[in-house]
Amino acid sequence: MEQETNGVVRLIHKGEEESQAQEDIWNCIFGFTEMAVVKCAIELGIPDFLDTHQQPVSLNKLSNVLGCSASLLYRILRFLTNRGIFKEVSTENGETGYVQTHVSRLLRRDGENSMAALVLLESSPVMLAPWHYLSARVAKENTAAFSAAHGKDVWEYAKTNPEHSKLINDALACHARVTMRAIIDNCAEIFKGIESLVDVGGGNGTTLSMLVKAFPWIKGINFDLPHVVSVAPHCHGVVHVEGDMFDSVPNAHAAFLMSVLHDWGDDECIQILKNCIEAIPKDTGKVIIVEAVLEGKIGKEKSLKDVGLMLDMIMMAHTSNGKERSAKEWAHILTEAGFSRHSIVQIPAIECVIFAYP
Ligand SMILES: C[S@@+](CC[C@H](N)C(=O)[O-])C[C@H]1O[C@@H](n2cnc3c(N)ncnc32)[C@H](O)[C@@H]1O
Structure with missing residues (x-):
């Protein structure tokens, strides 16, 4: 047997392969x-x-x-x-x-780059329960794993469980802080000339408050479901607006969606994006999407590819139709929603930034 590592081909004996398999399986069992x-x-x-x-x-x-x-x-x-x-x-x-x-x-409760809240969310009994229903989800397609475990989808569950809703909002906010720093440092150019920005599914407003602080000419509109917006803290330069992105999106010069579309299937994404196009000016408007792009950057770098594929499994367990998408899959939904062109920019994060123009 041959194995290539960094261009060096190494001969592996059968015994070595078997003991490696033993090690791998123990790591898998107790991972x-x-x-x-x-x-x-x-x-x-x-x-x-x-x-x-x-x-x-x-x-x-x-x-x-x-x-x-x-x-x-x-x-x-x-x-x-x-x-x-x-x-x-x-x-x-x-x-x-x-x-x-x-x-x-990164595990301090409230350090600058803290990821502690994300660990506490993903390791909570509520988020672990759906994994027991993954095979049923794959075999039957129609039984979403989260709903099979809890009788409702993750957003409905959060609506009636304020404690879990807080866990979600805190976890999203800590992830948002890390990704937004990469966006602000690498994509400042794109925010020039944007007078107002609606963050669709913006959670508790962490993302927008960072953007408005970095680019103070932007008027921020944080748009999310009523139970999220009602407990969102006051953020300078940001107004919180409650609503349902499947009905309509508040008007602004540009729309921003971070980690939102991967929660939904293609038809749902197309509906959300059509509502975003309705909300922005046809000539100068743009939609800024922050999401992983499989087989792009993360296809090249092994560790990021692993994270992207893990995220895809998280979407399968925790959402009804959500998934991570390749550049080709993004092109499909953007074209179907009515965008004339788009570009994908890599940033030093798991996600890329996708700019889409009506
Ligand atoms: C994965 S979170 C992303 C939050 C935020 N953009 C971030 O990256 O931190 C998805 C957000 O979409 C919101 N959401 C779900 N369904 C929605 C709907 N129908 N209308 C508006 N927001 C919705 C959720 O409440 C949640 O805050």
């Missing part, structure tokens, strides 16, 4: 432990506490402050340091101590 233990570390507040200390923190100090069993905490830290999530170093008096790494800094 969930990483998310579960990371969730535990966030809930205990380990990243937050280490972050407030410049020096390595000993196990005793950490267990005392957090009120944990030292022996159980040691095992949690041993697992996470082995994965590079925390780092073990000696304290001043020679004890074993722990410090943050680049990964664990």
Whole structure:
């Protein structure tokens, strides 16, 4: 057997392949432990506490402050340091101590680039339950996995469960903060001359408030369902408008949709996009879409390809008809919705930015 790594062909013996298969299958079977233990570390507040200390923190100090069993905490830290999530170093008096790494800094509850809320959402019992219905979804097509688990779709569920709705909005906001920084740094040109921008399915307004801060000439309209808008915090330069994007979209010079279209099937996306075209000027208007593009950037880079394909599975488990799309699939829905042209711009994020013109 031959295997190519970075252009080097290596001969692999049959025994090696079998032991690699054993390792791979154990990793597959117990892969969930990483998310579960990371969730535990966030809930205990380990990243937050280490972050407030410049020096390595000993196990005793950490267990005392957090009120944990030292022996159980040691095992949690041993697992996470082995994965590079925390780092073990000696304290001043020679004890074993722990410090943050680049990964664990992303797990602070409210750090600038915090991804903690996303971990807490995806590891919640509500979001894990639909995975048990994935095979039924694939076999029968008509049974959406989230609805099979909870009796309604994710947005209806959020409407009647304020706690879960908060979990969703916080998670989306932390993802939005990371992606928006990449957009603001790399696509500033495109926002010149846009006087008003409607963020369709804008969640709690995090995205728009960042855009309006970076480009203060923009009047922001954050458009989402009533139960989302009613609890959205006040954001300077942004008005919150409630409604249903399948009925209509508020008028603006441009429309913005981030991580919205991947929640829906092609016909639903075409309907939303037609409503966006209705809302913007025919001659100077544009629609800015932020979504993953499979087989584009993420086709080339293995790690991003993996994330894109994982996201596609998340869409299958958590939405009725949602999916991640290739450049060809995006071209299809944009043309069907009535756009005359579009371009796809790669940014340093999982998503690309798609500019579409009526
Ligand atoms: C995946 S979230 C994306 C939120 C935000 N754009 C972001 O990236 O953080 C999808 C959003 O679409 C909203 N949404 C779902 N159905 C909607 C509808 N019919 N009309 C308006 N918004 C809707 C949800 O409430 C949610 O905030």
